[in-house]
Amino acid sequence: MGDAVTASASLGATPGPEGAAAPVLAISGVSMRFGAVQVLFDIDFDLRAGEVHALIGENGAGKSTTMKILAGYQPPSGGQVLLDGAPVDFAGSQQAEAAGVVMIHQEFNLAQQLTVEENIFLGRELRRGPFLDHRRMQAESRALLERLNCAVDPRAAVSDISVPNRQMVEIAKALGREARVLIMDEPTAVLTTRETEILLEQIDRLRAAGTAILYTSHKLDEVARIADRVTVLRDGRHVLTAPASDLSTDRMAEVMVGRELSDLFPPKPLPGDETVLKVEGITIPGLIHDAGFTLRRGEVLGFAGLVGAGRTELMEAIVGLRHAAGRVEIKGQQLAGGSVRAARQAGLVYLTEDRKEKGLLLGKDLTQNLTLLALDRFTNLLIDRQAEAAALDRAITEFDIRAGDRGMNVGNLSGGNQQKLLLAKTMLAEPDIVIIDEPTRGIDIGTKQQIYAFIAALAAAGKSVIVVSSELPEVIGLSNRVAVMAEGRIAGVLEGDEINEQTIVRLAIGMAGSEARAS
Amino acid sequence: MTKTATSPATRASPTVNLHVLGPVLALLLLIALGAWLNPNFLSYGNVTNVLARSAFIGIIAVGMTFVITAGGIDLSVGAMAAFVAGLMILAMNSLIPIMGVGIPVILAGMAVAMVAGFIAGWLNGFLVAKVGIEAFIVTLGSMGIYRSLVTWIADGGTLSLNFDLRTLYRPVYYDGILGVAWPIIVFAAVAILGEILMRRTAFGRHCAAIGANEQVARYSAVNVDRVRIATFVLLGMLVGLATIMYVPRLGSASGSTGVLWELEAIAAVIIGGTVLKGGFGRVWGTVIGVLILSLIGNILNLASLVSPYLNGTIQGVIVILAVVLQREKKAAGAR
Incomplete structure (x- = not known):
């Protein structure tokens, strides 16, 4: 009043x-x-x-x-x-x-x-x-x-x-x-x-x-x-x-x-030499300018930058969720743009940062969410519901998803369990390249550790992972290389000792771009 | 308001069972009421009559279930049925001089109905999915268009099928196998296939996903546009099929054919427990919804308890009640 x-x-x-x-x-x-x-x-x-x-x-x-x-x-x-x-x-x-x-x-x-x-x-x-x-x-x-x-x-x-x-x-x-x-x-x-x-x-x-x-x-x-x-x-x-x-x-x-936390980040596996993803000249007017990078087999590539630097938009463009100019090559094959389905068939999947609005159907049960992305693997004219149930069993064990009841709505799961379910859903598509956007947003530290271990295990198994994160320790702790974005451009790609908070922040706020690239 | 609104765990309690069983109980209650009011209610003749008449709306309502589950709506189906019927009659009449009166003409007429239904449904779907106009607006427009087109091709009057051909075509509505009329058989087949399609195939799952959250579906590599168009095409073709069963009944079409069918179909879908906003649909519920609506009319006609003119009132009350029940279920399922 x-x-x-x-x-x-x-x-x-x-x-x-x-x-x-x-x-x-x-x-x-x-x-x-x-x-x-x-x-x-x-x-x-x-x-x-x-x-x-x-x-x-x-x-x-x-x-x-x-x-x-x-x-x-x-x-x-x-x-x-x-x-x-x-x-x-x-x-x-x-x-x-x-x-x-x-x-x-x-x-x-x-x-x-x-x-x-x-x-x-x-x-x-x-x-x-x-x-x-x-x-x-x-x-x-x-x-x-x-x-x-x-x-x-x-x-x-x-x-x-x-x-x-x-x-x-x-x-x-x-x-x-x-x-x-x-x-x-x-x-x-x-x-x-x-x-x-x-x-x-x-x-x-x-x-x-x-x-x-x-x-x-x-x-x-x-x-x-x-x-x-x-x-x-x-x-x-x-x-x-x-x-x-x-x-x-x-x-x-x-x-x-309730227990002592050992080291939060697992050791980083060494990447292979083979380039599995090559991105060139991605441009979305007003959002992304001429972004390009490569990703090797078994590599974890971090993407850092301020909120609004265009990281999510770039990833969405790569997997075909946004229209963009540019070229995406997976294992030497050019990917047709504008189709999430084509990207998935080529072995590339994107795990959204917005699990509640874009990742999961909150009003549906665990099974329907789990198999939505890879439903064709369970369908032979009709959906094989036994196979779906078996997949849920496996996902619950493998990803340690804690649900009171398998038939419950996903909206009633805690954030951490939702994220684990989303991971399970993505992995069900058997991708070679996974882009994970904000893997641990709104998630407690115990679950974080599980997710970090999982990402490292993926890379060790020869999959390639892109981790987009606003939490610098996460990017630094997980990545073999770190790409830093600023205002829609890739301001630099850091390796080895260059991967530290100071360098990343300087690049992210638009300072010293040339210095980092000179290396 | 209620305690259930804050408690997710009560979802599994009897509230939901009532939601699932509600329409079935209502139907059983109606049947008991009908049998009690009039001994002829359960007679073969009356049952066949009720089921055969509800087949048109029923076939359309099964298609409508998919459209609504995927978050759409189609107001044009009644007008579309009239238009398809008009085209079908026109085509058959004009084929008689070439092909003579015979089954081939009827088959050709059926083909016209299916193709017309396909095209009409695809147009609706294309405008909704690709041009991005809301389904309500698109189909409100196409409803007006088809309604006026049929009035126009009938020149304001009635299009009648050639008399000899009508005699030949009549059995498609009036005959059947083993005493079960064709419309009933077709309706049952459509309902069973529809139920399987909704529950057991990727298409049904994708419809529900799109209706629940289009973004999630898109991010999950579902081809949203194609699925959405497919729901409208499916509905259009079922309108064509319903028309094929309808034309032999009267042998004519006019500007007043199929008036309000769209509302009856939508009402049946809602009574059956499909969520109007999309995301959840069940075909068997729709079938029950159709039966409930047509039984109300039938009981009012048989029993002189309430004026049959109040049919619409009672149907309206039932629709609103169904939605109230639906809302309670949603409140209970909320986070």
């Missing part, structure tokens, strides 16, 4: 003394079961004004459910939700929002066709008489976005702005709603390092203004940087709550996984 810009600042008067502040929002003894499956056991968790409390755990540890209970999306099966010390029973997220508890989802809750301003003020539009007061809403939206150092025009449609900017709009929307408690579900999963830094600064500012913040991320260095306290969940149970200053990131990872 009131002046949104100053609202949360005025709340700065309320927090009590540092550290001893009473919890604004808490859950006590909360358990949660879905049918026969219990996902939370007797969880205590609290959020204090002026504090960032990180909630970490592997996929499926119960973080999402805990957050949803706190934000009023789900009533707990047992236990209490306490607001300012008094039990509440949120009848839904709207009621929680009215009480100042706002959750920012990993998948954005923005109306794509509406403008930024309309989204920020959705449901609480400012009026002048019977009409909308666009001018004031725009001004306030602009002010909110400025606080986030986000230069998006409030009049732009959400569908036209970049993914990181959408994240900022989500946060601006929450700020505009005078949030006392902000629940952030992996806000940095889609942000670059620089954007993450801006977000973390903003979180600092909100904390100083007295907002209670729940923060989740798989990136433990961020957690160490921003959190005051850390709570770890494992398998639906509370394991630890401690001041962040007492925990190293290694310790956090160990507590999350």
Whole structure:
């Protein structure tokens, strides 16, 4: 209602003394079961004004459910939700929002066709008489976005702005709603390092203004940087709550996984000499300019670059998902453009970064997802359902997919298991060359390690792998060579000792291109 | 609202079974009601009559199931049937001077119907898949076009099949084998093949994948355009087949042939549990949907309990009820 810009600042008067502040929002003894499956056991968790409390755990540890209970999306099966010390029973997220508890989802809750301003003020539009007061809403939206150092025009449609900017709009929307408690579900999963830094600064500012913040991320260095306290969940149970200053990131990872983590990356297998993929002169006007590279048998080629550098677009062009000029050769044979099917038949497959929208049918069961890409291998006029079931058995064992029930919808699997299923689906096509885009986005560290081991095993078995990733340690830890993209061009291809963070970042932001190429 | 909305695990509970069995139970209930209201209801004559009449809509509705499962819709099927019937009659009449009255003329007429259905379906599919116009708009347009074309070739009146030829063609609707009428046999065959196609072939799987999420299908090397066109072509050809069974019944076609068939077909598909937005379809459900719709009309005619003029009202209520049930299932299946 009131002046949104100053609202949360005025709340700065309320927090009590540092550290001893009473919890604004808490859950006590909360358990949660879905049918026969219990996902939370007797969880205590609290959020204090002026504090960032990180909630970490592997996929499926119960973080999402805990957050949803706190934000009023789900009533707990047992236990209490306490607001300012008094039990509440949120009848839904709207009621929680009215009480100042706002959750920012990993998948954005923005109306794509509406403008930024309309989204920020959705449901609480400012009026002048019977009409909308666009001018004031725009001004306030602009002010909110400025606080986030986000230069998006409030009049732009959400569908036209970049993914990181959408994240900022989500946060601006929450700020505009005078949030006392902000629940952030992996806000940095889609942000670059620089954007993450801006977000973390903003979180600092909100904390100083007295907002209670729940923060989740798989990136433990961020957690160490921003959190005051850390709570770890494992398998639906509370394991630890401690001041962040007492925990190293290694310790956090160990507590999350429940065992000591050996080296995250397996040793790199040596590639062969034979060139299996040769890409020349790929150009998509405005996106990719004259990109070319080669890939050898048994090689892992990393692709690094900032978000928006064109890595995904280049890969989509290579496998025929986008129309582009240029030439793709697989084992000396030119690949017909524009056909995913032709690429797959030539042994080249692409595993998308967007597993929920492009990778898996969330409303279908495991089997139908697993065999969709390679359905022809199971079809002889009719689909051989026994062979499909056998393939699912194998995939579940080989990729360690943990599903409660084989008939369950894939949308109900945790992110890590979805990713493993997507890998299994891709490998079912028996490719020689696999392009994996963001292999571990939104995935816990234990599953990451499994996926890294899998990629190394693929290369060792003579397959060739392209790993596109925004996580530099991943690219560095897995790749024999690293191609760095900047603004639609391949800025350089690094080998051996050149593969280090500094060189990659310099290339990615468009510095020192010639220097690296000179080698 | 309901507790099921937040609990994925209740999916496997009786709610779903009710969703699966709902249409079957409704059908059984209707049959029991009909038998109780009128002893003639279960007589051979009445059963044959109901089934044969529902065969046209039924054959079309099976094709519609594929179109809807793949995320499309086709509003043009009623008008298309009228147009194909008009073309078929016109072709047969004009072939009589050359070929004489005989079975070859009828076979030629059947071929015309199938080819016309194929072309009409392909046009719809091409405009949807390749030109990228929404199926609703494309078929709304083609509905108007076919409706006006048939009125035009009939010159505003009725196109009648040559009388002698009609006598020869009549058995295709009225006769059968072992007392089962041809339309029923054809409908049953189409339904069984359709069920197999939907459940057991890559084509059916691809239809559901496209309807569920076109992007995922594209990224999974499914030829989305081709599958989508194929659903419309299949439907067009089934319209042709339905017309082949329909023409011998009256031996004529006019601007009012097949009016509202598209809505009945779509309603049957929805009652059967296929999701209107696509992604999930079942042919056997559609068959039950067709039977439910035609039984309602039949019962109202036989029993003087409610005016037959209220047929549409009751059918409408059933359609809406079916969708409400569908929505509850979806809420239960949500993440």
